[in-house]
Amino acid sequence: MEYLEFETPIKELMEQYQTCTLVGEESGVDVKLACSQIEDKIIEKKKEIYGNLTPWQRVQLSRHPDRPYTLDYIKGIADEGSFLELHGDRNFADDPAMVGGLAKINGQSVMFIGTQKGRTTKERQHRRFGMSNPEGYRKALRLMKMAEKFNIPIVCFIDTPGAYPGLEAEERGQGEAIARNIFEMFTLKTPVLCYIIGEGASGGALGIGVGNKVYMMENSWYSVISPENCSAILWRNWEHKEEAASTMKLTAQDSLKEKIIDGIIEEPLGGAHYDPKTTFENVKKSILSNIKAFKKFSREELEAQRQEKFIAIGKYKG
Structure with missing residues (x-):
């Protein structure tokens, strides 16, 4: 440990x-x-x-190297042997930083999609620390459209410091890929559930973050920018990252208060890595209860509810 x-x-x-x-x-x-x-x-x-815990300490916990990642959640939640990973965007390549595929939860078919970090140094380099290229977002959209076609609920796991900022990503249309995903996710006619399990940063998170319900793990964060980069912009160094974290309102508790998310998934004492089994069970219960609730919605109502949810964010009374 x-x-x-x-x-x-x-x-x-x-x-x-x-x-x-x-x-x-x-x-x-x-x-x-x-x-x-x-x-x-x-x-x-x-x-x-x-x-x-201070906001900065929660940020540190969200990055803990022993914390479960997307594939850990899928393995812990899905019925044994049911997960079939799907690859490629049918356009350029397969992005290892974005994973996804079909699985069953208590017999219920689900399309899992999520950003995946690595455990070892070699794997982290291979998966670019969970930072997706455009082909990753295009793969995610391909899987979403497949799920919509067969009326299969979509579950997205978000844990990324942001979209990959490399030159090749920009050359292949990083901004367009993320924007396309956000646009298309608003019109999906199947339930979409999003879970921020670690870091939820910038457009890298939003690219798979438009859901009928959005939840955050107790020790995760969600913001347009990381505390370090916020500190670098405002103070021209990383020394004020703790102050930035406190000011940015990036914790799950802040996001729920501001009605940006729909709920917080409780973690075991000390964080998800102390007791992954209990963590997976908490998320599994949330997924199944939401799938059951959204079965009452028509395909058009699912689309409308998702749009209205995000339109309402930021409204205020003068």
Whole structure:
């Protein structure tokens, strides 16, 4: 388990617990009471730290290297052996930063689409840290249209620091690809559910982020720009990233308050990576309950509801 800087007190207690357990095993001395007391301290410290997280600390948690990614969610939610990954945009190439395919959840067919980061250095380079090229968004749109044709609900998992900013991406029409996806998603006549599971940055997130319902994991963030880049623009360095994070209202709690999202998916104490199984179960319940609710909608009503939802964002009374 890798620990972030603000998790150092928990790390120290965990090391004490491991030492206590080891001493008991090697010496044969009964240390159950001592270990139990350390366990209680760990729980108390977790509640203290994770119950008072700053926006910047939530940003750090959203990037935790042990945090589950899109393919982890699909594997944890879909019926065993049911996921069939689909590749290619039928135009240029297959983008490994954007994954998708058909699966079943409790027998219900679903089209999964999401940005995928990598675990190892080699995989991160291969998937460009979850930053999609235009062909990734075009692949996503192809899968959405396929799902619409067969009236299959779409579930999008968003975890990206943004669309890929490379020269080749611009040459192949990055802006047009994202804009096309946003436009087309507004007109899809099948349920679309979007879940921000980590980072939800800029157009990279919006390219697969127009849904009938949009949810955020408890320790995720959603904004037009990252705190570091916001700090770089305003202060010309990254030193004010914490201040930027607090000002930007990018947390799930802020987004719900501003009615940008429809709900927050609770994470286990410490974050999704502490107990992925419970995390997947929470998301699965949300997906199934929403699919059931939207079965009552006609295809035209699904399209209208999605449009009205986004048109309402930003309205205010003078």
